[in-house]
Amino acid sequence: MTTKNTEQNPGGMRGFFVRLGGLDRRWIFLAMGLSIAVPILLKLRFPEVPGPMARATFEAIESLPNGSRVLLSFDFDPASKAELQPMANALVHHCASKGHKIVFMALWPLGKQMADQAIKEILLEYHGDKYEYGTDYVQLGFKAGNEGVIKVLTTNIAEAYPTDASGAAVSGLPLVADARDLGSFGLVSTISAGYPGAKEWVQYGRESMKPEARLTSGSTGVQASQLFPYYPAQLNGLLVAVKGAAEYETLVTEKYPVDRNSERLEQGRIRMGPQLVAHLLMIALIVLGNIAMIASRGSQGGAR
Template identity: 25%
Template sequence: MHWLLRIDRRLIYALVAIAIGLPTLWRFRLPIAPSPPVEGVHSAIEALEPGQVLLASLDFDPASAPELEPMSRAVLRHAFRKRLRVIAMTHWPQGVGLANQIVEQTVREFDEITVAFERFASRQQAEQRRAALAGQPLAEALGGPAAVGAAGTAVIRAGAGSVRSRSGAEPPAWSPALLQALGQAEPGSSALVEDPERGWYLLAVRERTPSLRYGEDYVFLGQRAGLGILIVSMGQSMHAAFPADAAGRPTREMPVFRGVETLGDVDYLICLAAGNSGEAWVAYGAERYKFPMGIGCTAVIAPDLYPYWQAGQITGIVGGVKGAWEYEHLIGIPAQATEMVPAQTVAHMVVIALIAICNLGYFLSRRRGGAR
């Protein structure tokens, strides 16, 4: 049994790589039951009325993005879908670009996107049509008078997962992956999409119309040094702490700040943190200025935050990718975290199996007077 204690580490790495790679290529669905801490954050945001203010502190950098980006997007989608006013910021200087990108891309998902499409029985027909339209602007040509397949248009809001209007033929099923891609696609972009029930679709983005306005529906304040001192300063005056947003525009004139002078005027704060800023928000902010808040965090930090939740200092915790997956399920928009969870689950099972095997080897060796 000594060989069990001497498994080459490279074999373990290979097993973990396979355990992650295969479920990434062939996804499967897992049953889900959202946990009370995640429901705590979701129901607090769900209870807000349109126009109320959500302060989102995105305190992480690219190193923690795989864990925190999915939950950040999910929370922002939830907020924008509810038409809350969103004030976003970060405490991390390395996270300014990433936080801004997440906010802007999520906002873009709420643009009204006009998609033109034609439906075909086979991929070959769709590709022939695309080849025939080579050199022409696809977005204009598709569904035009010379349409070959059943044609139509649809106006969608990808972030809300909703279709505003449509005309002509039945559009494809708007899968999460398709909505995600369309959410960021520029006018003129095209794609070939298979709908298992209806056939092949050649579709192109005709135009995008923004529905959320900067300074009115949302703002990104950027970052300022200080952490605790900055939070206290925001508690005294938001405009003194952030006289200008990340791009240098004065915040006092922005409608998004209507009725928001201090932290106490914020209706809910969500801190999405890779470090200790969640605890700082509780100590310097929520306890002192009395506003409800929740924390989204990396899995490593989550156990340290449970006492705050148990004591009622925060409404909930979204911990790691699992928490983000539950949040995506609660808002009904499966996205990044939903894609990650199958691979993570299989990897966990491999790790558990390896721990069990190695412990078995250890105890058997010890019983036979071997290695201790």
């Protein structure tokens, strides 16, 4: 009896690993919580080496003539803000540093607020002296209709957006009044968390843009796999998740550094610290899970 019990619940190291297989998931939650909280509190930072997609995005914007008209679509909401706002901030700073005229819009209801934040914290904070509403930037806000909005934009901006987000007629805003359709923009960039987003911009917007115009996207990690087929033919640049944001931020701030509140443009890199520790924890968990499986197989074999 004693022998049998020992075989079913082996002691020592093997027993420890067998019991580990049935670990209460709350311990895993705690470990994950700590692996994110501690690097945030310690402000762990690691150097980023930009990959080809981040470089392509940077080049797409960098190679536009200064002062080009660009359209930034904020197609995400607070749920994915942690993943996407850093790249949105870097994108706005990059466009503004090049003096591009920026039109903001959103296909997601709460995307307008995300754009408002980027305008307030980046555009007006670092470039407020040279950016005047109506001539240098315009906030069109959210428009319901998903890909239908993009379809209308391909023919007539004023039809999709007769007014800006504050209710002012676009005919009185020179930046938009002079733009007829998507063909009037040198760059369209969507920061996208799903539907409607990057895929719809490629499917419905790309062909109405000028051939030399650029279409780029920032995307959450989860939906990136659906966008890879479009890069680099239809999407000239693609930033994937916090990693993409961190790489792009590195490129942007190296060329266009800011003199105050620089942390606002380092959010991607700041978030890479917790990401590193969390990923290492996941690898450790997977390894432990497999050791537990092997240990329990061994103990079952012993019992037989």
